[in-house]
Amino acid sequence: FVLYQVEILDWKTKQQLCFLDKVNDNIVEMAGDSIYCLADPHWYPARQSIRLDPKGKSLRDEEILQHLPVGTTATLYFKDLGPQIGWTMVFLTEYAGPLFIYFLFYFRMPFVYGLNDKLTSSPHPVVNLACICHSFHYIKRLIETIFVHRFSHGTMPLRNIIKNCFYYWGFAAWLAYYINHPLYTPPSYGQNQINFAVIMFLICEAGNFSIHITLSDLRRHGSKIRKIPYPTKNPFTWLFFFVSCPNYTYEVGAWISFTIMTQCVPVGLFTLLCFIQMTVWAKDKHYTYVREFKDYPSIRMAIIPFLL
Amino acid sequence: MASSEEDGAGNGSLEEKEKGRKRSLGALATAWLIGYNIAMTAGWLVLAIAMARFYMQKGTYKGIYKTIQKTLKFFQTFAVLEVVHCAVVRTSVLVTGVQVSSRIFMVWLITHSIKQIQNEESVILFLVVWTVTEITRYSFYTFSLLNHLPYFIKWARYNFFIILYPVGVVGELLTIYAALPYVKKTGIFSLRLPNKYNVSFDYYYFLIIVMASYIPLFPQLYFHMLRQRRKVLHGEVIVEKDD
Numbered sequence: 001f002v003l004y005q006v007e008i009l010d011w012k013t014k015q016q017l018c019f020l021d022k023v024n025d026n027i028v029e030m031a032g033d034s035i036y037c038l039a040d041p042h043w044y045p046a047r048q049s050i051r052l053d054p055k056g057k058s059l060r061d062e063e064i065l066q067h068l069p070v071g072t073t074a075t076l077y078f079k080d081l082g083p084q085i086g087w088t089m090v091f092l093t094e095y096a097g098p099l100f101i102y103f104l105f106y107f108r109m110p111f112v113y114g115l116n117d118k119l120t121s122s123p124h125p126v127v128n129l130a131c132i133c134h135s136f137h138y139i140k141r142l143i144e145t146i147f148v149h150r151f152s153h154g155t156m157p158l159r160n161i162i163k164n165c166f167y168y169w170g171f172a173a174w175l176a177y178y179i180n181h182p183l184y185t186p187p188s189y190g191q192n193q194i195n196f197a198v199i200m201f202l203i204c205e206a207g208n209f210s211i212h213i214t215l216s217d218l219r220r221h222g223s224k225i226r227k228i229p230y231p232t233k234n235p236f237t238w239l240f241f242f243v244s245c246p247n248y249t250y251e252v253g254a255w256i257s258f259t260i261m262t263q264c265v266p267v268g269l270f271t272l273l274c275f276i277q278m279t280v281w282a283k284d285k286h287y288t289y290v291r292e293f294k295d296y297p298s299i300r301m302a303i304i305p306f307l308l
Numbered sequence: 309m310a311s312s313e314e315d316g317a318g319n320g321s322l323e324e325k326e327k328g329r330k331r332s333l334g335a336l337a338t339a340w341l342i343g344y345n346i347a348m349t350a351g352w353l354v355l356a357i358a359m360a361r362f363y364m365q366k367g368t369y370k371g372i373y374k375t376i377q378k379t380l381k382f383f384q385t386f387a388v389l390e391v392v393h394c395a396v397v398r399t400s401v402l403v404t405g406v407q408v409s410s411r412i413f414m415v416w417l418i419t420h421s422i423k424q425i426q427n428e429e430s431v432i433l434f435l436v437v438w439t440v441t442e443i444t445r446y447s448f449y450t451f452s453l454l455n456h457l458p459y460f461i462k463w464a465r466y467n468f469f470i471i472l473y474p475v476g477v478v479g480e481l482l483t484i485y486a487a488l489p490y491v492k493k494t495g496i497f498s499l500r501l502p503n504k505y506n507v508s509f510d511y512y513y514f515l516i517i518v519m520a521s522y523i524p525l526f527p528q529l530y531f532h533m534l535r536q537r538r539k540v541l542h543g544e545v546i547v548e549k550d551d
Contacts, residue, residue, distance in 0.1 A: 183502035265507035 004072055011054040011077040047155075049079040084155035091145040094164055098172030099138040105176035106131045117182045124186045126194050130179050130262050133201055137254065140205060148212050150219040171273075175266040187263040197261035201254055203236075208250035210236035215247070228293055241297075242305035244289055245282035249303050252278055279303050337396050342453045344389065349446040351383035356439045373419065373426040373435075380435070384415050406525075411438075413518075414480055421496060422487045430486060434479030437472045444468055466537040473533065477526055484515055491515060 006020040049058040052068065054077045059068075068074065106127075110118035122128070178184065187193040214237050218227050231240040239246035255271040279302065286302035301308055333341075358376050363369060387408055394401045414434070419426055448465040451457040490496075497511035 178501075178506045178508075181501060181506070185502050185504050185506055188504055263504065263506060265505045 004070075004074055006074045006076060008050070008076050008078050009054075011049075011051070011079040014054075017078055047081050047084050049081050050076050051079070052076065081157060083158040085158050085161055086155055087149075087151040088145060090156050090161055090164075091149075092142065093161060094168050095138050095141045095145065097165060097169040099135060099142070101169055101172045102131065102134050102138075102176040105173070105180040108180065112177070113180075113182060120182070122180065122182075122184060124184065126186050126261065127180060127184060129194065129198065130258070133198070133258060133261065134176075137205065137258075140209065144209070144212050148216050150216055171266075171270050175262075175264060175270055178264050178266055179262050185263075187261070193263070194261055197257045200257035201261065204250045204253035204257060207236040207239065208247055208254065210234050211239070211247040211250060214240075226292060228289065228296060239305070240300075242300060243282075244286040244300050244302055245278075248278040248282045252303070279308060283308075333396060338453060341393065341397070342450060344393075345446045345450040345453065348383060348387070349443060349450055351379065351386075352439055352442040352446065355379050355383070355435075356443060359435065359439070369429070369432045370427045373431055376435075377420070377426075381415055381420065384411050384438075387411065410480075414483070417497070418483060418487055422490050424490050425483060425486045428483060428486050430479045430482030432479075434476050434483065437476035437479060440468065441472050441476070462540070466533075466541050469533050470537075473530055474526075477522060481519055481522060484519055488512060488515060 004020075008017045008019075009015065010017055051058050052070070056077075058079075059076075105112055108117055108119055108121070214232055214234070215229055218229055229240055231238045236250075237246070239249060243249055252271070252275045255267070255274050259267045259271050282303035286300070290296050355376055358379065359372055362372050362375055391401060391404050391408055393399075394404050419431060425431065444461065444464045448457070448461050451461055491498075491512045495511075497509070497514075499507065499509045501508045
């Protein structure tokens with residue numbers, strides 16, 4: 001056995017927070033997990049960031065002292081990440097908001113369009129269709145959050161959720177306002193445009209769902225081993241031949257179809273921002289895959305086949 | 309917040325760091341920057357002199373804007389280049405972008421487009437503030453790049469803003485406020501429903517939001533400059549609040 005001494009310092013003030021003597025590798029089973037020596041339930045594990053270097057990356061839960069570049073006396077730094085919130089809660093909040101906010105505009109609550117138009121309905125069928133599609137999209141997301149997704153890290157900082165909610169809820173209100181407005185103008189190319197958009201929408205939603213199921217299956221039974229996702233018998237998953245993150249591809253596709261369906265600039269703007277954000281995430285994920293797996297398929301791009 | 313902010317050469321760092329950073333700039337880049345900053349100092353000096361002469365000859369400030377508007381637009385618009393300079397001088401693109409954008413906004417989207425407010429006192433107010441600020445700022449950069457920075461210019465750059473910045477903000481806000489009735493009447497830059505893009509934009513409410521945004525943004529920039537001032541003039545080591 002090797003016995004370690006571990007001291008934990010505050011990352012900024014370098015003040016010693018606690019000192020552990022005669023630490024066995026298995027007892028402090030890892031360096032990055034809950035070091036309860038801080039002995040205060042205030043500092044729950046998700047909130048702790050333990051690192052080797054004051055400004056360095058957090059050590060992961062699975063790390064053990066033996067494998068770290070420390071001598072028999074380890075100096076670790078502690079940073080408080082602030083209040084955390086679980087991913088499930090995050091997504092439920094972020095997705096339930098737009099779902100209900102859209103209804104406020106669809107049913108024309110009196111405070112939205114003024115008393116003359118209160119509780120009226122639109123003469124355009126496409127407005128009803130848009131409400132169905134928008135609601136379907138978010139209900140599907142809520143169901144996936146509860147039953148399908150398996151999250152890797154447990155939490156996100158609480159501050160982020162305020163920011164995210166402002167963004168998602170705000171945009172939902174903005175686009176719902178125009179689609180359900182009494183002066184809404186239906187698409188220029190009429191029913192053809194709408195039909196095309198609906199078909200594209202359904203394909204993309206089905207595709208997105210298929211990908212989420214496939215990704216979830218990679219992590220069956222709580223397995224933490226990372227694997228390369230591959231196409232399955234489901235044709236929607238065949239996008240995996242060409243991109244690393246087809247879920248994002250389908251998601252952008254769904255929003256593009258919604259833009260075409262409603263012919264509404266705010267929707268288009270939201271789609272553009274979604275595209276930018278998802279491209280960033282997809283590229284990040286893509287490069288992680290490439291770095292981690294030597295045999296990663298080289299034909300794959302991040303989000304758009306052959307292009308991006 | 310069209311006032312002095314994060315700058316190019318000599319960004320609130322100690323003189324040694326400034327010289328080190330400049331040594332790593334190519335000779336071409338340094339030459340360009342020196343030329344640029346000299347030209348901008350000269351431009352704003354010309355503006356200052358033109359305004360002073362006008363006032364001395366006419367005894368009034370009414371009509372000043374019309375006289376200097378071409379020079380103002382030229383030099384203020386040219387400053388957009390400073391966003392590109394950020395790549396070389398390692399300043400925050402975001403901060404420079406915000407500052408330059410707010411200046412372009414005032415010049416082109418307010419005083420140029422809404423001609424009825426061109427003779428307001430508030431316009432003269434922010435023009436004077438901008439002129440003094442820019443002359444100080446650009447000469448500061450010029451001398452920093454030439455490694456011969458007189459203390460009084462450094463002193464001016466890090467002290468004038470204490471008064472000039474709030475005064476400039478007042479001038480800008482009053483100008484936007486004065487423009488509101490004309491915007492409402494003419495519906496300039498606005499798009500109404502119904503239209504086939506299903507979007508609307510009301511410049512009037514946009515301006516109100518812009519005015520409101522000064523409330524969170526101005527203190528941040530002001531206190532940032534105050535912290536820079538403590539660092540540069542008094543050599544204080546500031547521990548930045550980290551998130």
